[in-house]
Amino acid sequence: MMLDNRWKKIVVISGTICLVLLPVIASALGHGYFISLFTRILIYSLAAVSLDLLLGFGGLVSLGHAAFVGIGGYVVGILYYHSAEAEPLFGFIPGSENALVVLPSAILVAALFAFVIGALSLRTRGMHFIMITLAFAQMIFYFFIGLETYGGDDGLSLYARNHIPFLDFSDDTQFYYVTLISLIAFVFFIHRLVQSRFGLVIRGVALNERRINTLGISPYNYKLACFVIGGAGAGFAGALLANQTEYVSPGMMHWSFSGELMVMVLIGGMGTLFGPILGSATFILLEEFLGMYTEHWMVYMGPVLVLIVIFAPKGFFGLLDGKGKRDG
Amino acid sequence: MGEYLLEVDGLCKSFGAVQANSDFNIKVRHGTIHALIGPNGAGKTTALNQLSGELIPDSGSIIFNAQAITGKKPYYRAQKGLARSFQITSIFEDLSVEENMALSIIAKSGHNFRFWQPCLSTLVVKNELAGALERIGLLERKTEKAGFLSHGEKKQLEVGMALSGEPKLLMLDEPMAGMGPGGTVEMSKLIQRLKEETTILLVEHDMEVVFALADVITVMVAGETIASGPPDAIRADKRVRTAYLGDD
Numbered sequence: 001m002m003l004d005n006r007w008k009k010i011v012v013i014s015g016t017i018c019l020v021l022l023p024v025i026a027s028a029l030g031h032g033y034f035i036s037l038f039t040r041i042l043i044y045s046l047a048a049v050s051l052d053l054l055l056g057f058g059g060l061v062s063l064g065h066a067a068f069v070g071i072g073g074y075v076v077g078i079l080y081y082h083s084a085e086a087e088p089l090f091g092f093i094p095g096s097e098n099a100l101v102v103l104p105s106a107i108l109v110a111a112l113f114a115f116v117i118g119a120l121s122l123r124t125r126g127m128h129f130i131m132i133t134l135a136f137a138q139m140i141f142y143f144f145i146g147l148e149t150y151g152g153d154d155g156l157s158l159y160a161r162n163h164i165p166f167l168d169f170s171d172d173t174q175f176y177y178v179t180l181i182s183l184i185a186f187v188f189f190i191h192r193l194v195q196s197r198f199g200l201v202i203r204g205v206a207l208n209e210r211r212i213n214t215l216g217i218s219p220y221n222y223k224l225a226c227f228v229i230g231g232a233g234a235g236f237a238g239a240l241l242a243n244q245t246e247y248v249s250p251g252m253m254h255w256s257f258s259g260e261l262m263v264m265v266l267i268g269g270m271g272t273l274f275g276p277i278l279g280s281a282t283f284i285l286l287e288e289f290l291g292m293y294t295e296h297w298m299v300y301m302g303p304v305l306v307l308i309v310i311f312a313p314k315g316f317f318g319l320l321d322g323k324g325k326r327d328g
Numbered sequence: 329m330g331e332y333l334l335e336v337d338g339l340c341k342s343f344g345a346v347q348a349n350s351d352f353n354i355k356v357r358h359g360t361i362h363a364l365i366g367p368n369g370a371g372k373t374t375a376l377n378q379l380s381g382e383l384i385p386d387s388g389s390i391i392f393n394a395q396a397i398t399g400k401k402p403y404y405r406a407q408k409g410l411a412r413s414f415q416i417t418s419i420f421e422d423l424s425v426e427e428n429m430a431l432s433i434i435a436k437s438g439h440n441f442r443f444w445q446p447c448l449s450t451l452v453v454k455n456e457l458a459g460a461l462e463r464i465g466l467l468e469r470k471t472e473k474a475g476f477l478s479h480g481e482k483k484q485l486e487v488g489m490a491l492s493g494e495p496k497l498l499m500l501d502e503p504m505a506g507m508g509p510g511g512t513v514e515m516s517k518l519i520q521r522l523k524e525e526t527t528i529l530l531v532e533h534d535m536e537v538v539f540a541l542a543d544v545i546t547v548m549v550a551g552e553t554i555a556s557g558p559p560d561a562i563r564a565d566k567r568v569r570t571a572y573l574g575d576d
Binding site: 192193195198199200201203207208210211212213214215216217218219221222225 | 380382401402403404406407411412418419420421422423427430431432434435436440441442443444445446447448450489490493
């Protein structure tokens with residue numbers, strides 16, 4: 001379904017090969033900086049793909065997705081802090097710098113938050129849903145600003161990345177590959193998910209919720225599960241991001257970051273799964289290179305976004321469909 | 329098993345000052361085709377929406393298969409065997425024909441929290457999909473996007489989807505609406521065949537179709553039922569002639 005024509009397959013396969021070879025080429029050319037730039041692209045891609053599950057497949061327009069990225073990041077930050085201070089969180093949860101403990105915790109905590117926020121938000125729909133997810137995200141944002149123990153609005157610095165047996169996260173190339181494998185695994189999982197029975201139900205809910213009801217399926221639990229999976233993915237991305245930058249701050253959960261993720265999904269192609277990866281690459285590369293000339297790079301980004309939304313409603317990835325198919 | 333599959337008593341529903349149903353009664357016997365007719369604005373669709381659970385009545389009661397379902401949710405009623413089609417065709421336009429049908433097939437399993445195996449290759453879908461598409465004559469077009477089907481084919485798909493839940497009562501809201509003469513004949517045949525399998529409540533404008541197909545007809549005018557009986561009795565009924573068929 002997602003790779004239903006030759007062009008899409010070519011783009012995805014060649015894209016994967018480029019990403020796999022990137023560190024080798026970048027080191028050979030002496031541009032080691034590209035490795036960390038593309039690590040960031042991969043992490044944002046992961047967050048964007050998790051948002052695409054909600055937007056493009058579940059029909060759930062959430063404007064609070066950054067909150068889960070931030071929560072994932074803070075789990076890494078807070079566990080690091082308590083490990084460094086050698087003082088358990090709440091007096092009984094020991095800190096940790098072990099990625100095998102920290103990353104699953106980040107995913108789990110983000111999923112838990114998504115469960116609670118989703119359970120309440122999903123009682124509304126449409127505009128109200130957008131607003132309530134935004135409100136929850138901002139609540140969490142201000143909560144962390146007020147949390148002086150963990151740096152308040154200055155954020156929290158980690159002085160090292162997490163540890164993991166046999167690997168060295170502090171090595172940029174190794175960390176790049178960990179990120180790449182995580183992204184591939186996640187995309188593969190979502191690819192299977194949207195075609196499973198669960199996936200068909202959530203796509204059905206997005207298209208025609210009334211019909212789903214009259215077929216005898218109660219949509220609520222499916223929407224909630226979808227929201228939780230999306231949140232968990234975002235939490236994972238946040239945990240990786242905290243490791244990469246060795247820093248977490250409430251800025252990660254600001255609503256403007258939710259908006260940026262949404263832009264990435266839109267320019268890449270909503271509901272295309274691979275599109276959001278293209279989208280986040282486009283977004284970050286534009287930010288990086290236009291940002292060298294002007295800090296107001298969004299002035300150029302804006303019109304590009306307008307053109308894409310008008311002429312390519314399925315984003316860059318959707319352009320790979322034949323013309324006939326798009327018109328039909 | 330009681331005599332009636334569906335017993336509706338004194339259903340009332342208002343939208344603000346507009347009283348859409350003031351006293352709606354209907355009793356549908358097992359294994360019959362029961363038609364519900366009435367002029368435009370008589371409140372037929374409102375009544376149907378209350379039966380399917382999308383609207384909750386202000387007062388009155390609905391007993392389906394010896395169980396009171398008056399305040400229950402639509403998905404609950406569907407699970408109990410109450411299926412419907414819509415006046416404005418309601419399918420999943422962006423999904424393929426087979427995915428549409430697959431959805432209706434998996435809808436009857438207890439839950440669908442299965443995240444890994446592609447839906448179309450699951451056993452439950454494989455077992456039924458081909459037969460279900462064959463029945464409505466859309467097997468050859470299964471990979472086509474449902475939105476690309478003709479109007480009549482969409483209607484057939486919708487009815488097919490309603491059927492795959494093996495409903496006890498199938499409610500069809502104007503299945504002939506917007507169809508050419510050929511489509512009407514096809515749909516009539518389909519409905520006639522379905523009578524073997526299930527009980528049908530048919531809301532329809534096309535009088536020829538109604539009098540040809542229905543075992544019992546209930547007539548509704550201005551929100552209430554004014555008559556109910558076999559086609560010949562309805563044709564002869566004075567009030568119906570005045571209110572609906574035109575006094576000639």
